[in-house]
Amino acid sequence: MIKTEINKLRSFRQNTDSVPESVKPFIRWAGGKQNLVSKLSENLPKEKFCSYFEPFVGAGSLFFHNNFINSKLSDINPHLINSYISIRESAEEVSDRLAFYKERVSEEYYYKLRDVFNKRKNHFTIDQAAIFIFLVHTSFNGIYRVNKKGEYNVPFGKAKPAIPDSSHLLKIQSKLKGAIITNGMYEDILTNVKRNDFVYFDPPYPPLNETSFFQHYSIDKFPNKQQIELSEYARELSNLGSFVMISNAETPMIIKLYKDWNIKRVSAYRYVNCKAERKAVNELIITNY
Ligand SMILES: C[S@@+](CC[C@H](N)C(=O)[O-])C[C@H]1O[C@@H](n2cnc3c(N)ncnc32)[C@H](O)[C@@H]1O
Known part of the structure; x- marks a missing residue:
């Protein structure tokens, strides 16, 4: 892990006047949400929230598409965070x-x-x-x-x-100004989440089936046990009064884990096998609001 960076200006608000509206991510990323970013943005909380947390930031499609204030971005991949x-x-x-x-x-x-x-x-x-x-x-x-x-x-x-x-x-740099960026497990940053904060979880997806080459279309190891733990964290945050949005695959396990949440089905194009071709698959946008 690289040294965790703590931004001293905790109450810093990004200067939205000089921040570009929407910027494409600077990196291609497996499981990236670039082709779902409009649908995800339509499903942001309608109410005003305080800080924005994205603990599986990857290429940051949703973050770079919007102008969030007080953002906390993190990921387990130290080179990505570097x-x-x-x-x-x-x-x-x-x-x-x-x-x-x-x-x-x-x-x-x-x-x-x-x-x-x-x-x-x-x-x-x-x-x-x-x-x-x-x-x-x-x-x-x-x-x-x-x-x-x-x-x-x-x-x-x-x-x-x-x-x-x-x-x-330079546009990416401008978007990142004032954001707290850390390297670590998603649980690490959740202790700082408070009521009225907004957390977007986009974890690696579970496999479509046991033999699928790409474990669905993510290469990260995030077994079912972790999907269950994540759903428990999400529930705790929801009970705390935070806004929570989760992207995930449409599998029976995920539907069962979030059966009492609001679930929307959306269609996305993904690599679903080892060939360089993308297929349409259903994905879920899950919210507690
Ligand atoms: C589906 S991708 C996120 C894609 C991102 N939303 C985008 O638009 O590009 C999942 C991310 O979770 C990270 N990850 C995997 N396991 C993790 C963990 N336990 N804690 C934090 N991040 C993790 C991976 O490195 C990967 O970047």
Whole structure:
């Protein structure tokens, strides 16, 4: 885990005048919600909320689409969080590094950079952030996966990756200004949630079936036991008086876990097997309001 960052300006409100309205995420991410972002945004609480918590932030589709104040973003993936912090602190430097790598993109160069990234797998520098962003954009299906030694092992996938340019990263930087960004398990940040805060949970999804190659379409390990624990946390927050929204797959277990919540079915396009093709699947937007 990289050192947890605590923002001292707890009551800082983002300056919405200078924050761009809606920005695309800076990274491709398995299970990313970019194609559901309008439907998710339509389902935000209608009432005013205090702080925004997103503890499975991934590519942050919902966060970057909206202008939330007092945001707390976190994820278990330390390299992902290093890239958020690097862009927030030094967007121009990340952008210069990315432009350098983008000019050289090829299959051979991808594997060379993958080796560099793995040799420095415990480093959390600006250059490591740029390599991480480059690799995920250029990899097969935009996946981040590591082997037992913790080495990134996804094969080359895209000869023309959509690497974010400097104007895009500056907009991302502006959105991240004032946000508290931490690396850790989702439970870690929930102790700070209060009544009238809003928490959006987008956990890795359970498998569609036991043999599905991608465990549905997420590669993160988040077994049923954790889905059950998460539903218990969500219930506690709901009892506390917080607003809670959860995205999840339409499986019998998830429907049963949230049977007394409000559930909406929406359609999304996802990779559901090892082939590079996306299929329409039903997903759920679950709320306590
Ligand atoms: C479905 S993705 C989130 C996608 C995101 N909403 C987006 O639009 O890109 C799930 C995320 O949960 C993270 N994750 C997995 N297990 C976790 C845990 N126990 N605590 C916190 N984050 C976790 C993964 O690293 C991944 O980024």
